[in-house]
Amino acid sequence: MKLLFLSQRVPYPPNRGDKITTWRLVERMSRTHEVRAVAFAHDDADREAARQLTEMGIPTTAVDFDERRKKIAAIPLLLTGTPLTLGVYGSRELQREVDELAGWADAAYAYSSSMGAFLEPHDLPRVMHFGELDSDKWRQYAARTSFPMSFVYAREARTLQRFEERVARAFTDNVFCTPLEQRIFDERIPGCPSTVLRNGVDLEQFAPAPDRAEPGHLVFTGVMNYYPNVDGCVWFCDEILPRVRERHPDARFSIVGSKPSPEVVKLGERDGVTVTGFVDSTAEWMARAQVAVAPLRIARGIQNKVLEAMAMGLPTVGTTSATQGVEGDDERDYLVADDAAAFADRVIRLLDDAAAARELGARARRFVEDHYNWETVFQPLDDILERCARAARSTDR
Numbered sequence: 001m002k003l004l005f006l007s008q009r010v011p012y013p014p015n016r017g018d019k020i021t022t023w024r025l026v027e028r029m030s031r032t033h034e035v036r037a038v039a040f041a042h043d044d045a046d047r048e049a050a051r052q053l054t055e056m057g058i059p060t061t062a063v064d065f066d067e068r069r070k071k072i073a074a075i076p077l078l079l080t081g082t083p084l085t086l087g088v089y090g091s092r093e094l095q096r097e098v099d100e101l102a103g104w105a106d107a108a109y110a111y112s113s114s115m116g117a118f119l120e121p122h123d124l125p126r127v128m129h130f131g132e133l134d135s136d137k138w139r140q141y142a143a144r145t146s147f148p149m150s151f152v153y154a155r156e157a158r159t160l161q162r163f164e165e166r167v168a169r170a171f172t173d174n175v176f177c178t179p180l181e182q183r184i185f186d187e188r189i190p191g192c193p194s195t196v197l198r199n200g201v202d203l204e205q206f207a208p209a210p211d212r213a214e215p216g217h218l219v220f221t222g223v224m225n226y227y228p229n230v231d232g233c234v235w236f237c238d239e240i241l242p243r244v245r246e247r248h249p250d251a252r253f254s255i256v257g258s259k260p261s262p263e264v265v266k267l268g269e270r271d272g273v274t275v276t277g278f279v280d281s282t283a284e285w286m287a288r289a290q291v292a293v294a295p296l297r298i299a300r301g302i303q304n305k306v307l308e309a310m311a312m313g314l315p316t317v318g319t320t321s322a323t324q325g326v327e328g329d330d331e332r333d334y335l336v337a338d339d340a341a342a343f344a345d346r347v348i349r350l351l352d353d354a355a356a357a358r359e360l361g362a363r364a365r366r367f368v369e370d371h372y373n374w375e376t377v378f379q380p381l382d383d384i385l386e387r388c389a390r391a392a393r394s395t396d397r
Contacts (some may be wrong), residue, residue, distance in 0.1 A: 001389050003029055004105035005037045005099065006115040006338050008089065010046040010062050014202075015257070016223055017304045018131055021177075021199055022111050025129075028378050029109070033385065036104070038097045038118075040065035040089070060154060062095040078152070083153045083159040085134065089114035098122075107172075107388035113160070127384060127393035128142070129175040132301040135161035136184055140298045142226065150292035161188065168192040172391055173384055177302045178325040184300070196223045197383055200374035201307040208313030208365055209287040209356065216251040218244075219289035219314075221305045224275070228298040232322075235340070236295040237267050243344035245272060248351050253293075253355050258284045286312045291350050291357065294318035295343060301325050308370055310334065311377055312363035315357040317346045333367045335360070 005011070011022030029035045041047045045203060050062035067088070072089030098118040102108070107125040110116040116128045116264045135157045143154035168174050170184070172334075174194045176182040184192050220236070222229040233255050244251050251272065253266060258278035270276030286292065294308030294316065302325035314356035316334040323336055330336040335350070337343035350357040371377075 001033045001106045001392065002015055002104055003035045003385075004098070004101050004108040005029065005035055005111070006108065007037070007039045007111040007116060008115060010039045010041055010049045010053070010060060011037060011111075012049045018111070020304055021092045021131070023376055024200065024378065025109070025111065025381070026053075026058055028374075028381055029385070036101055037061070038063070038093065038094060040091070046321055052103045061097050063091055063097065065091075069267065070217070078155070081159055081162075084152075084156055085114050085160055086117055086163065090117070093218045094118060106392040107385070113164055115166060116171065117163070120167065120170065121293065126171045127173050127175060127388065128171040129162075130181065130185070131177070133176070133181050133184055135164055135188075136181075136300055137298070142299075144231070144298060148150065165189045172388055175384065178300075178327070181301055181323055195380055197384070198372065199304060200372045200377040200379040201304070201311045203369060203373060205309055206283050206286070206308045206311035208361070210313060210361075212287045212289050213290045215290055216248055217289045218251060218253045218291050218293055218347065219256060219286055220253070220293050220295070221256045221286065221308070221310075224255060224257040224277075228296050229257070230261050230264055231297055232295040232319075233264060233267060235297060236293060236343075237270060237273055237339035240293075240295060240344045240347070241272065243341065244347050244351070247348045251351065254285060254289070256282055270348050275353065282308070283312065286314060289314060290354075291317040291347055293343075293347065294322035296322040299325070306334070309370055310361075311368045311372075313361040313365040314357075315350045315360040316364060317350070318341060319343070320383075327371075328364075328367055333360075333364050373374040 005026055007022045014020040014023040023211050026035055035058050037060040042065050047062050051061040053060040066370050070088045074084045077084050077087045085288055097116055101228050102122040108119050109127045110119055111129045112131045113134055119126050138153045138157040142150045169192055174192055175197045177199050182196050241253055254274045256276045260275050260277055266274050292314040294306050296319055299321040303322050306326055319338050323334055335346040
């Protein structure tokens, strides 16, 4: 089958959350299908990645994307009923590429709802892979911010949900990475087909290295201009780390990830806090940590940072929001806390008892080995694509 794959970023290399998933998707699809990809190129690295993918046998068209300019250009949409998201990610050039390839393709697969918009004009089997249910994300943002941004976020939640419903009812299948996201979708947009396709973790890249752990070293990983990550790290540094350092004065916190916002950069000026910016390997930094933390107060989907830490055999402390997508158990696979005092207590507990921390990390590793191997979690993808193939054959007839 000929598959057209769309994503907000070039699906390679797998060095951030969305690219980890999109790379695994196109790689798995290309084993048995002919795949062509169309995506936005955010920088020179994306353009080079598109060239590399093409050389690897997955022809990829990259359309230049200037995020700042696009956001400014989308502002007038506030006076309409159109989601700002569709203005930011709208592109005549990318639409032309999709229009040309739609005649070639037997089916199409869009990762993120904004990319699904490019497939609306075309009547072919289509899969909408919601990386996360964006309308619910903006609803969470609205609840945590003050006016005027709370108004903007609430408006985006309303308008985007209407768009998501339109797409969901028109597409062959709707894919979610956790049962929780699927349940929210089913409640808000009932009567549409939906499938859970979990994320996985690279068990070879993220492997335990207990001899390298540095006492008192806490780590967080993620793209650091992403609001939930920024909010979580600020909260950790303001309210949790000081409590930990009262008991363990030498404890230190590394914030590991690209594109740190000015607010995050400023955290690096505090005693005991390091902000790395981009690193070649987050696994290297996690290997040096004693405890991983995921203090996210806004989250729904599965958190790769949690899976990767668990795969490293790191004892992990996270909020309910950060851990609920992993579907493990508190105290068995990780520790959960939702207020600052309780979160600090659980971190301190792990720093106090190295043996118990190692045991928790070992159980975490076994859990991801059993449940989050990429080959295992992607088995439903074959069924999704087979449904598309049947729909394509039916259309041909």
